[in-house]
Amino acid sequence: MKIDDRLIEYLADLSRLELSGEEKEARKKDLEDILAYMEKLGELDTQGLPEMTHPFEAQNRFREDEVANRDRREELLGGAPDRSGPYFRVPRAVEE
Numbered sequence: 001m002k003i004d005d006r007l008i009e010y011l012a013d014l015s016r017l018e019l020s021g022e023e024k025e026a027r028k029k030d031l032e033d034i035l036a037y038m039e040k041l042g043e044l045d046t047q048g049l050p051e052m053t054h055p056f057e058a059q060n061r062f063r064e065d066e067v068a069n070r071d072r073r074e075e076l077l078g079g080a081p082d083r084s085g086p087y088f089r090v091p092r093a094v095e096e
Contacts, residue, residue: 003031
């Protein structure tokens with residue numbers, strides 16, 4: 001893939017960036033280096049290697065989901081200065 005000024009301007013526009021001429025040249029070189037490295041990685045022989053999702057052999061240790069909450073509505077509403085059924089009653093905040 002050829003990295004040209006038009007592509008750099010397009011990417012800058014997508015990213016909502018304003019790049020100076022020097023910055024455009026630097027980004028062009030950066031993208032060319034990245035693509036060259038990807039091509040180099042593509043040359044590696046990976047036949048017979050196991051697939052990996054992570055470079056470290058770590059495993060998640062999941063715990064069982066346990067319901068820890070219970071219905072504490074009456075306990076919580078017990079300290080309310082004013083209530084209406086299962087709700088807190090508060091002063092009107094919006095005038096009509």
